Amino acid sequence: MATERHTVSNLTIFVSLCVCVCGPPQFHNLQELRQSASLANKVFIQRDYSEGTTCRFQTKFPSELESRIERTLFEDTVKTLNNYYAEAEKIGGQSYLEGCLACATAYLIFLCMETRYEKVLKKIAKYIQEQNEKFYAPRGLLVTDPIERGMRVIEISIYEDRGSSGSSSGSSSVSGSTAR
Amino acid sequence: MLYGQRLVQKSVISLIQQADIHPKKDTMSAVMIARKVRKWEKLPGKNTFCCDGRVMMARQKGVFYLTLLLIMGTCALFFAFECPYLAVHLSPAIPVFAALIFLFVIAMLLRTSFSDPGVLPRALPEEATFIEMEIEAANGNVPAGQRPPPRIRNVQINNQIVKLKYCYTCKIFRPPRASHCSICDNCVDRFDHHCPWVGNCVGKRNYRYFYMFTLSLSLLTIYIFTFDIVHVVMRSVDNGFLNTLKETPGTVLEVLVCFFTLWSVVGLTGFHTYLISLNQTTNEDIKGSWSGKNRVQNPYSHKNFIKNCCEALCGPTYPSVLDRRGLMQEDSPVSFTSAAPSISSSSYPVSQTMKTTAPLIPNEHTPDDAKPSIAASAEKSDSPKEELPPAPKVPPLASPETDAEATLAKEKAQ
Numbered sequence: 001m002a003t004e005r006h007t008v009s010n011l012t013i014f015v016s017l018c019v020c021v022c023g024p025p026q027f028h029n030l031q032e033l034r035q036s037a038s039l040a041n042k043v044f045i046q047r048d049y050s051e052g053t054t055c056r057f058q059t060k061f062p063s064e065l066e067s068r069i070e071r072t073l074f075e076d077t078v079k080t081l082n083n084y085y086a087e088a089e090k091i092g093g094q095s096y097l098e099g100c101l102a103c104a105t106a107y108l109i110f111l112c113m114e115t116r117y118e119k120v121l122k123k124i125a126k127y128i129q130e131q132n133e134k135f136y137a138p139r140g141l142l143v144t145d146p147i148e149r150g151m152r153v154i155e156i157s158i159y160e161d162r163g164s165s166g167s168s169s170g171s172s173s174v175s176g177s178t179a180r
Numbered sequence: 181m182l183y184g185q186r187l188v189q190k191s192v193i194s195l196i197q198q199a200d201i202h203p204k205k206d207t208m209s210a211v212m213i214a215r216k217v218r219k220w221e222k223l224p225g226k227n228t229f230c231c232d233g234r235v236m237m238a239r240q241k242g243v244f245y246l247t248l249l250l251i252m253g254t255c256a257l258f259f260a261f262e263c264p265y266l267a268v269h270l271s272p273a274i275p276v277f278a279a280l281i282f283l284f285v286i287a288m289l290l291r292t293s294f295s296d297p298g299v300l301p302r303a304l305p306e307e308a309t310f311i312e313m314e315i316e317a318a319n320g321n322v323p324a325g326q327r328p329p330p331r332i333r334n335v336q337i338n339n340q341i342v343k344l345k346y347c348y349t350c351k352i353f354r355p356p357r358a359s360h361c362s363i364c365d366n367c368v369d370r371f372d373h374h375c376p377w378v379g380n381c382v383g384k385r386n387y388r389y390f391y392m393f394t395l396s397l398s399l400l401t402i403y404i405f406t407f408d409i410v411h412v413v414m415r416s417v418d419n420g421f422l423n424t425l426k427e428t429p430g431t432v433l434e435v436l437v438c439f440f441t442l443w444s445v446v447g448l449t450g451f452h453t454y455l456i457s458l459n460q461t462t463n464e465d466i467k468g469s470w471s472g473k474n475r476v477q478n479p480y481s482h483k484n485f486i487k488n489c490c491e492a493l494c495g496p497t498y499p500s501v502l503d504r505r506g507l508m509q510e511d512s513p514v515s516f517t518s519a520a521p522s523i524s525s526s527s528y529p530v531s532q533t534m535k536t537t538a539p540l541i542p543n544e545h546t547p548d549d550a551k552p553s554i555a556a557s558a559e560k561s562d563s564p565k566e567e568l569p570p571a572p573k574v575p576p577l578a579s580p581e582t583d584a585e586a587t588l589a590k591e592k593a594q
Contacts, residue, residue: 099494106287107507150301
């Protein structure tokens with residue numbers, strides 16, 4: 001327990017010194033993010049209904065993320081997600097075949113087979129995890145899979161380093177962390 | 181129930197064994213940790229769940245049982261009285277087809293009744309607060325004493341303005357075509373209607389099964405009715421009409437049931453075929469949303485009968501966004517306050533940082549530049565007594581109404 005605290009405080013000192021030098025907290029992986037950061041805020045990217053009820057999210061860049069991540073990275077992520085959902089909900093030859101075959105078997109085939117939508121959802125989950133690890137966690141952000149929020153919003157959690165209060169202040173954060 | 185009791189017993193035994201090591205451990209919280217709680221047990225809304233969350237139905241199931249009884253009873257009589265005679269005198273294929281259609285009907289009925297119709301989960305506290313903030317920002321300053329304007333969001337879909345209403349129960353702006361079912365107390369996506377015969381709502385996910393059920397039931401009813409008449413006619417030629425009725429009394433009952441079912445079910449199938457061809461829901465039809473007044477047109481229709489049918493019946497099978505069988509995330513015992521047996525039930529691990537009242541939670545200080553919404557919601561959540569996650573503390577502007585329309589109507593009436 002004592003050694004754990006020691007490691008955590010060392011990590012916090014290291015991170016706060018980094019904050020003085022490089023700006024926002026640099027977290028190297030998701031584990032670090034969850035252990036040593038505190039949740040500051042959440043941004044919710046809403047659905048875009050301009051093309052009907054198909055699943056699309058707005059690509060408008062929220063102002064809260066302006067200092068945290070590049071606009072192009074964010075837009076890329078949302079556009080790729082939109083493409084995945086469009087692929088899942090596409091009404092074409094394959095979906096007709098799947099529908100007719102399933103109807104002929106009284107939809108019992110779904111007990112053994114995975115639907116196309118479920119396959120795409122797995123791809124989406126993998127993609128989001130990849131994006132979190134590569135781009136968002138190092139910037140102190142975490143993207144939540146929309147399916148966990150009822151496909152209504154993309155929730156992006158903004159983390160702040162636990163020891164500091166947002167802006168860099170090496171000495172105060174060091175004293176704050178050792179007090180723990 | 182027995183399984184749950186066994187789990188509790190095991191946890192109590194382990195608790196006694198651990199008592200020497202951790203004497204100050206909170207008894208209630210340790211018991212809570214040992215038993216695995218699935219998310220369906222804590223879902224709000226008035227649904228009943230069976231088979232450990234795999235089956236989801238409405239609360240009132242009486243009429244559903246009646247439906248099952250009528251279908252199975254009539255088919256049992258058909259197989260008992262008509263089929264032996266017809267198989268011999270006409271064709272053995274008749275009972276075979278009847279059995280196939282019957283099995284299809286039952287499969288469709290169970291699929292419609294037991295599946296999630298497309299329930300939208302309620303907003304978690306942060307999302308609800310975020311939406312409240314947006315509404316406040318949009319409304320600006322309302323002078324004291326004046327009613328705030330109704331909560332409506334306008335979106336443009338295919339060059340048509342659609343109004344999204346705010347649901348006070350679920351704390352979300354309902355997506356287009358979604359509606360709140362007051363019987364099940366849930367917002368359902370592409371809400372069609374709540375069907376008591378099926379014991380469930382009919383929505384995006386189970387509409388095609390419902391349609392196939394009514395269609396196949398119509399076929400079955402017509403089939404049984406036709407062959408009842410054929411059987412009675414054929415037998416009467418040999419034995420006479422009254423003797424036939426004496427020999428096969430079940431026929432009279434079958435004909436009666438089929439006659440009344442025919443009018444209702446065939447009519448319903450025809451109605452839903454009409455709705456599918458126009459890509460409308462029963463809800464929209466009843467409300468007259470796209471009836472043509474004020475030059476509003478249905479923005480979801482492809483204006484092509486075949487395309488609309490294909491979308492409704494052969495479209496993608498949407499997944500359930502309501503996680504029923506996931507395990508509730510339990511907090512570690514260290515983070516509980518000593519008094520309260522509370523269960524942390526958010527789906528992300530850092531939820532405990534939001535509770536500012538528990539002294540052992542590391543994040544006591546919210547950063548200075550955090551938005552006031554987060555601080556406010558953290559204060560309001562007042563967590564030690566919190567048990568149900570999706571029924572958070574009510575932010576000041578929201579009133580718990582099950583139907584926003586009723587709220588708006590009330591506001592207008594006041």
